[in-house]
Amino acid sequence: MSGYVLLPELFTATEVDRLRDVVELVHADVVSAAEAGETTVNVWPDGHRLETVYGTTIHWEPDAAGKTVRSLSPVAHLHPALEELWSESRLVEPMSSLIGAPAGRFVAKLNFKRAGVGSEFAWHQDFPYWYGCCGAAAYDIATAIVMLDDNTAANGAMTLIPGSPSEGPVRRDPLDPTGLLVDPTVVDETRVVTVEAPAGSVLMFPGLMVHRSAPNRTATDRRSLLYCFQPTGRPELSALQYNPERLADLP
Numbered sequence: 001m002s003g004y005v006l007l008p009e010l011f012t013a014t015e016v017d018r019l020r021d022v023v024e025l026v027h028a029d030v031v032s033a034a035e036a037g038e039t040t041v042n043v044w045p046d047g048h049r050l051e052t053v054y055g056t057t058i059h060w061e062p063d064a065a066g067k068t069v070r071s072l073s074p075v076a077h078l079h080p081a082l083e084e085l086w087s088e089s090r091l092v093e094p095m096s097s098l099i100g101a102p103a104g105r106f107v108a109k110l111n112f113k114r115a116g117v118g119s120e121f122a123w124h125q126d127f128p129y130w131y132g133c134c135g136a137a138a139y140d141i142a143t144a145i146v147m148l149d150d151n152t153a154a155n156g157a158m159t160l161i162p163g164s165p166s167e168g169p170v171r172r173d174p175l176d177p178t179g180l181l182v183d184p185t186v187v188d189e190t191r192v193v194t195v196e197a198p199a200g201s202v203l204m205f206p207g208l209m210v211h212r213s214a215p216n217r218t219a220t221d222r223r224s225l226l227y228c229f230q231p232t233g234r235p236e237l238s239a240l241q242y243n244p245e246r247l248a249d250l251p
Contacts, residue, residue, distance in 0.1 A: 001163065002163060003160075003162060003163055003165035003206065003208075003209055004160055004162065004195075004203065004204060004205040005094060005203070006195060006197060006203050007094065007202045007203075007204070008198065008201045009198055009199075009201055010090050010202045011090075011200040011202070013199070015200070016148055016199050016200045019225065020148050020149075020223065022079050022082060023082075023223055023225070025079065026072070026075060026078045026079050026110070027069060027110075030053060030072060031058075031067075031069065033053045033054055034051055034053050034058055039051035039052055039053040039058070040053075044178060045177035045178050046176070046177050046178050047062065048062050049062075054078065055074070055077060055238075056072045056073060056074055056077075056078060057072070058072055059071040059072075059073075061117055061118070061119055063117075063119060064114075064117045064119075068112075069112050070111070070112060070119065071109055071111045072110045073107060073108075073109035073110070074109065074237070074238060075108050075110045076105075076108040085146070085227060086105055086108070086227065090202075091103075091144050091202065091227060092229075094144075094204060095142060095144055095227075096229075098142050098204055098205075099140055099141075099142050099206070099229060099230065099231060100140075101140070101231035102231065102232045103229040103230070103231070103232065104230055104231060104234065105230070105236050106130075106228040106229060106230040106234075106236055106237055107228045107237035107238070108226065108227050108228070109225070109226040109228070110223070110224070110225055111223070111224045111226060112221065112222075112223055113155060113156050113213070113215075113223070114221050115216060115219050115220050115221050116218070116219065117216070118155075118156055118215055118216030118221075118222060120156070120212070120214055120215045121211075122181050122182075122184075122212055123181060123182040123210060123212045124180060124210070124212065125170065125182060125211075126143060126228075127139075127141075127207035128169065128172065128179070128180045128247055129180055129242070131247070131249075132243055132244055132246045133240040133241070133242050134235070134240055137230065138207055139207070139208075140230050141207045141228055141229070141230045142205060142206040142207060142228070143226050143227070143228045144202055144203070144204045144226070144228075144229065145158070145202060145204070145224050145225070145226050146200075146202050146224065146227070147197060147198075147200065147203070147224055148199060148224060149199050149221060149222045149223055150198050150222075151195065151196055151197050151198075151201070152218075153194050153196060154216075154217070154218050155217075155218045155220065155222040156213045156214045156215055156222055157195055157196050157197075157213065158195045158211055158212075159192050159195070159212050159213065160192070160195060160205065160209055160210070161187065161188065161191050161192060161209070161210040161211070162193055164208065164210040165205070165209050166208075167208075168208060169208065169250045170182055170210060170251060171183045171251045172250065179247050182210055187210065
């Protein structure tokens with residue numbers, strides 16, 4: 001079993017155009033507030049700078065010449081069109097099948113790989129961070145990635161290790177100061193699959209999927225909405241607190 005599901009062109013071109021407009025509007029509003037100094041700042045152990053404003057956290061591109069947004073989380077509360085996706089049956093039904101229970105909210109995020117500056121996401125599993133927030137409940141969390149632009153190898157499309165979710169938590173990189181990245185020496189590069197798909201497609205996988213994405217060195221953006229689901233009735237990420245000491249339970 002590959003452990004992931006790809007639904008090509010699940011959303012129409014018209015729907016994707018609207019979502020692109022929405023995410024750029026949200027981006028402009030959040031960045032404007034950040035530039036006005038309305039944020040609180042947090043610097044992670046790897047030196048990455050995060051700022052929180054309007055209830056969302058901005059993760060800035062670490063190596064961009066100017067201030068370029070890498071990601072925003074959470075985002076659904078920032079626009080009705082993003083809120084509506086939580087109840088979109090084309091997402092909820094396959095996600096319910098993937099997690100084996102009626103799918104409810106965990107967190108919605110917005111990732112940017114801006115043209116020419118979108119940075120690499122190193123090999124990782126989402127699971128360790130979720131585990132630091134909610135313990136064993138992290139096993140039941142999965143992500144649906146709504147592609148707002150064509151995903152290609154050149155612009156940093158997602159690269160996965162099929163079958164890795166069935167292998168559980170993998171050893172983490174002892175040189176990574178966050179304690180969240182996968183040890184690259186345990187990644188079997190012969191198994192990798194790069195998921196290239198047109199805008200409007202949706203990629204779904206559980207938190208134990210080992211994955212990465214390359215930098216975007218093309219002349220066009222690659223933007224993605226990520227909706228992380230869990231069984232209904234559980235606390236959302238915004239109600240939880242990350243506790244890195246829990247990571248001691250993992251390999």
